[in-house]
């Protein structure tokens with residue numbers, strides 16, 4: 570891992586993501602090295618030769634002037650890195666960002682694959698209506714280890730539960746859903762008493778990682794090759810349409826609301842989750858949402 574400390578002018582930038590006004594990334598690069606990471610395009614923009622997951626730039630910025638200007642604004646932490654990846658333990662740049670924004674009245678939305686965020690629970694709690702989301706796309710730790718270097722699924726659920734018990738809004742982001750691998754119903758069963766929003770997003774294969782993922786399927790799940798070919802080479806939507814129907818009736822049996830692309834993200838804390846299906850969001854909103 571190549572770690573560099575860099576000086577930047579600002580850490581918060583205007584965002585065109587659908588769920589926020591601004592985004593803030595205290596690092597460039599991400600140690601979690603997810604095989605399907607959409608943020609890996611950052612490599613090109615920042616002139617990194619190393620592979621995605623093998624470099625980190627630790628940002629130091631000019632102190633945020635007038636943090637009050639973010640009052641009532643949604644700040645997304647983070648759009649192209651994991652704010653609580655392992656190096657945060659040493660460099661604490663995400664913590665520094667939160668400290669600078671404390672009392673500003675900004676609305677935080679934080680996405681991670683880590684439980685290091687527990688360290689900052691009290692700080693996050695001091696923000697009005699903060700939301701924290703964990704990406705979980707499997708209950709199988711072996712598959713998780715094949716896909717990312719985040720903490721175990723068990724540790725993500727434990728952290729989610731602690732935030733939920735503290736009445737901080739939590740999201741279980743079931744993403745990306747791998748056809749034939751991700752058991753969405755089993756994840757919902759496990760998440761439903763720990764979060765108040767469950768977001769579903771299908772695996773989109775584009776860019777450089779398409780080849781890597783299809784190759785992985787060939788090596789590790791050869792019985793799924795024809796399914797992936799149908800979806801990702803021939804463009805069939807049938808798998809998602811069937812899963813959508815199946816999940817609708819599953820949600821009904823569980824007594825959970827099931828919606829498509831709604832405003833649940835903004836709702837205040839509730840004990841019970843709403844399930845929101847974003848399977849077709851790429852057709853609806855051009856800009857991608859969070860990829861953690």
Ligand code: SF4
Pocket residue numbers: 599600601602603605606607608609648649650651682717860861
């Ligand atoms: S998907 Fe998120 S956690 Fe994974 S490598 Fe990309 S930025 Fe990091």
